[in-house]
Structure formats: structure tokens, C-alpha cells
Amino acid sequence: MNFNKLAIAAGLAGVCVASGAHAATLDDVKARGQLRCGINTGIPGFAFTDSAGNWQGFDVALCKAVAAAIFGEPNVEYVSLTGKTRFTALASGEVDMLSRNTTWTYSRDTDLKLDFAGVNYYDGQGFIVSKELGVASASELDGATICIQTGTTTELNLADYFRANNMSYEPVPIETETEAKEKFLANACDVYTTDASGLAATRSSYPNPGDYMILPEIISKEPLGPAVRHGDSEWGDIVRWSLNALIVAEEKGITAENVKEMASAAGDDPEVNRLLGTEGEYGAMMGLDQDWAVNAIAATGNYGEIFDTFLGPDTEIGLERGLNALYTDGGILYAPPFR
Amino acid sequence: MSDTHAETVAYVAKTQYDPQPPPVASSGVLGWLTQNLFSSISNTIVTVLAIALIIYMLPGMIEWAVLHSVWNAESIRECREIITNAFGEGATGACWAVIHERFGQFMYGYYPPSLRWRPDLAAVLLIVAMVPVLFRTMRPLAVAMGVLLAAKALFAVYAELTGGNAELVGPTTIAAVIFGVLALVFGSEKTRPYWLWLTFAYPVAAYFLLWGGLGLETVESSRFGGFLLTAVIGVTGIAGSLPLGILLALGRRSNLPILKAICTIFIEFIRGVPLITLLFVASTLLNYFLPPGTNFNIVLRVLIMVTLFASAYMAEVIRGGLAALPKGQYEAADALGLDYWQSMRLIILPQALKISIPGIVNTFIGLFKDTTLVSIIALQDPLGLMKPILSNSTWNGIVWELYIFIAFMFFICCFAMSRYSMFLETRLRAADRR
Known part of the structure; x- marks a missing residue:
């Protein structure tokens, strides 16, 4: 993180000079004919490669949706970024947007000069234990040995949680996900803690996933979302409303399959009509085509479809919607209205 | 006289004994x-x-x-199932199926499959370019091309048997046949200078083959990955760092104060900074300093940084060789009336480089292995490719198989370099005895 700050500080002068050129990201993207999208170098469910070498995943789908909103088809050049390079790559203009499980925090929004265009996944830190341990809740973890990745916010969250609940624990510091798996499976620690989506993915890779359970407690807030640079609100709007379009599409029952049909003529629901461009001139307000949302939804499906494809109960990862359900289904996904 | 003691000695050998084991x-x-x-x-x-x-x-x-390994499976779960069914509950085995499925990615990264003949051809031409530098005659080239063709035929037979299809006659095969025959016919030591022209032309040919241009379809460097990327970085670094290193070493020993200062500062600066820092500079900071909108290829940036880094180390290795030469050699060269470059080219460098061979090859091997550091700036070298592969829930859970495969591939390359260095030392030592 310090390196990021340093790099950004060192480059600020350059950015100031260059800010004129970055002002209209949409024009740059259109001229290039491709959206440069920063993604993770690999995280189960969110960004991974298939056997043909194509990027897939929950975060990747958002890149495709934004690109489809602009071009009509998902023309994306994926730039995989590590935790260390992601913010500088965005600030220096190497990528147009980040869609890389980045937690929306105060200091990132202000100090690092990012603009978060919404939240596409509400994550939080959780615990996984072996069923043999006989523990049903995190409040019973007093005195447990816990595998924890060092130097992360999860480490701090864990300390806070145990102190607040007057419990003690013995940390087993580990460096990587792989090491965590080996240690946890070898019973070197009773509990492993990281983001809940990561726990689900890790569990799916165990030889006997059924022997382990994720505890119901979530001890931190990790709202993950796409981010763009400060200083180009028009571009931020495009990313924000591409994401919102996917969420509204689920709310209104628009899917990748029926979107073309629904967009062919104006229907009964005025908001659907505005979204799909059969009523009003809503695409032009962002400098996009009238059918931008149609293309975005057709490219990836609505939010629910994306979730089910990469993270949902039918996948190996098997995550429930939980907080990420629509507000009408008991979750907190709530897109502002299209009007 | 001799009879006098005939009775005092118990036994006298009369004949030569046969040698005993x-x-x-x-x-x-x-x-x-x-x-x-x-x-x-x-x-x-x-x-x-x-x-x-x-x-x-x-x-x-x-x-x-070996015994419990699985080579054909769709996913890690299928691997585990096969192993459990065949060897009982709790048995563990290697799931090499992941290598089988992702072999193309490990070799070429995301290079478009229809264009993969181009890196293949570049690899064949690389052998052609290397042989005149590494050997005196072209005979090893004929051998290498023969081995290549045989391997290709074997692969085609294998593909035929397993139902796949491998095209037998492609650009690589044609190039291999042409250069193999040329090497057989015109492979003597006398023709070596002509072959060396091919070596000098190689970087241009490789550039157009790999990146496109001249009528070939352009390939984005973000599609480079796997051992292709390792080879591009490693070969460029090795080929670029030796001449640069020689110049830097000569500069550092030069009598011209400004030149000497520049070379010394450069070498000491680069050697004082970790490679990973330079890579970060290449990947992020450089963007700020270049005019906005410049699309300065990340692979090109890394190539420059790696070459500069290796050349600083190379310079010190060669400076060691220069310093090891007796002063008399320099004076003898001067006494012959040779100018600076003549004396360096004809007298000093041939001896200094010969002394430096182990150090030079050591630097080469180190550089080749250091190329894996680029995975930290998210280039998709073999180590960098592991993460997206393991993130696919089809293979999530595999660890050792991929590491072992990558280690094995690196071992082959580094071991070959090491053996060549020993071969070269032996050959040059023979020249000493003459």
C-alpha cells in the first residue's frame, strides 16, 4: 500500500500534466476500439481462465458488460493486475477501469483518488472450521488456533472481533492461500479466516468439502466494486450505470435470452422501456447508443444470471446470494431508478 | 659372485610376472x-x-x-475419483491432466492458437541463429533439425493414435528441412561467417514473427505468456546483455573520465537496486514519465529493464576477466602498434572472455530464472499462469503438479546452458595446451 501511495505521489506531477488527455476516457476507449479492464490475476469465481485461455468470472463479466454498452459487443483487453500494481495501473491510464474485487474504503476513495462506481459484491470476513470441531458459531471459538494471512485487513479485523467479544486466540501466520490450505487440512490450525467468498472457493477445492463448514458470522464489511480514476465523472457514470443496468435487469426479469425480444417494442413497464431504449433518449445522456443496456445485458446476462453462472449454488463455489440478493428478496442490492 | 648368495636367499624371481589384478x-x-x-x-x-x-x-x-498419476481427466474431482476408484480410499496421486489440458497455455500463453506456428518457427530459427555462435561447424544444426523432425513425426503419430490431428507439414517442418539440408551440405567451418549473417538477421525476423507486421497479423503483447514469454525475455536479455556488458566493462576501465564515470554510475546504480524494483518502475512509474497516450508496450519495457539489469552484472563479470589478464598483454598489444579497438578485439577480449565464461554463463542462468519475477507485475509467465488456472474451479486444489512441471522445464534449459559452458571450457582449454 505504501508503495502504491509512493508511486502515485511520484507520478502526480505527470498526471497533472497529463490530466487533459485523460479527461475523456470514453473518447480514448472508442478510438482504441477496446476497453482496457484491470482484473485480478486469478481468484476463484471472480477471474480465471478457461481451457481455451479466455478470461471468465464474476468480475470479468462486468468488464464485458461495460464494453458491450459502449461498443455493442464485449471488446475487452484484460490486463491482469496484482494487489500491488492495480491502483497505479489505473491512475497512470494503463487501464480504463478496475473490476478486481477491490474493497471500497474511505482512504481509497479519497487519498488514492479512485472513484468507486458502485458495489457488485458485498463480501465480509468469515471463518471455516472442520465439522469434527463441533463448533456452530464464531462465539465458541475462544482459545482456537487460527490460520490468518499476514499483513492484510483480515488480520486486524480478527483481532478487533476477538477483543470485542472477550475471547483469546492463537494466530498461525501464513503467507498465501495455498499455504493456508495445506496448513488447515493438516490440522495445524482449527480455523481459517478470510473473505467469505474466498472461503467458499477454498472449501470447494478440498478433497472432502463436506467435512468442513463456514460459520454464519461475518465480522467485517468488504464491499467490492468497480473503480475508475478521479476526474472523469462521465466515464464513471458509464461504469456505474452499466452495473446498475444489470441489477435493474434482474429486478425486472430481463435476461440475456429475452432482452432482445423485450427491446424490440415498448412494453408496459416504463422503467424497462427507458432502460432498453424503447422510450426516451436515455443512451444519449451518457454519450452511448440507445440500446447500450440491451447490449450489456445480452453480453453477460443480468446480475442474477452472472452470479449464478460463476458463484451461485450450482457452481463448485456454491455461494448463496445472502446480502447480494435484490432488496426485494431480502438482500441490499438496490439500484437507483432509471428515469 | 652371483652364485655366492644363491643359498642364502629363499627365492629369486627369474622371470617377469604377469600383472595381477x-x-x-x-x-x-x-x-x-x-x-x-x-x-x-x-x-x-x-x-x-x-x-x-x-x-x-x-x-x-x-x-x-507415476504409479498413481492421472493423465486424462476433465477436472481435479475426476482425477481424485479415478485415483480413489483404482487405489482405494485415501490414496493420493499426481493429477497431470491439468498439464495435459493447459499445455498450450504453458507454452504460448494466450497467443492465438491459429498463429502459434509463428512462435514455433521463431524457435526453429533461434536454433539456426544460435548454432553458428555456439559451435564451429553447422553439424549440430543438422542434428538438431533431425531431432526436431523426428519429434514432430512422433507427435503426429501420437496425435493420430489418440484421435487428435497435428499437421505434419507446416512452416516449422519446411524450415527444419531446409536448414537441416543446408547445414549438411554447407556446414563446414569455412561457411560459418555466412551463417553468422543469419544470426544478425534473427532479431528482426523474430520481432516480425512474434509481434506481427509485414503482412503478418499483429499480436498484442498481452497475449504473450508461458514459456514463450520466458524465452522472449530470457533470450533478449542474454543476447543484449553480453555486448552491452562488454561495452560497459570497457567503459569502466577506460581512461576517459566522463565515460568512465557514466559507466561506473550506471553499473553501481543497477547493481544496487533489486530487479523487482526495476520491474515495478517498468510496469507503473514509467507510464507517468512518458507522454500521455504513448502506448509503450509492457513487454518491451520489461525487456529493456531486464537487459539493462543483466548487462550491469555482465559488465562486472567481464571486468573481472579483463583485470585477470597480465599487464603484459595490454603492453604487448600496444607495442604491436594496434589501436584501442584492434587490441581489444584481437588480443584482450578473446582472453578475458575465455576466463569469464563460468561467470558469464552463471549470469545467463540467473537471468533466465529471474524472468519468473515478471509474474509479480502480472505478466503471464509460467508462474503467473498458475493463478488463473488454479482459480478455475475445475482445477482449484492442485499445487505441486504445476510447480514440478515448471521446475522441470526450467531445469532442462538451465542444465543445457550449464553443460554447454563446460563443453566450451574444455574446448578452449584444449587451445591452451596447443
């Missing part, structure tokens, strides 16, 4: 064992421990890597 304990297998493995108590203890360790570890390793 040495005692059993000092020759043959037993002799080798006693001399090398059991020569002293401490040696015996070490030997026994080592053998015990091997006996303890080897069966498990062979069982895991």
Missing part, C-alpha cells in the same frame, strides 16, 4: 564403494543416512508421480 577391495565396484562411500566412519554414516533417506522417500514419490 589389484586387490578386490581396491578395484571394481567394491573398490569404488570403499574408496568413495565408506572410506571413513563419518563417510559411512553419511552414506547410510543418505541411502536410508532415498529408500524412505523415493517409493512414495514414484507412487505419487
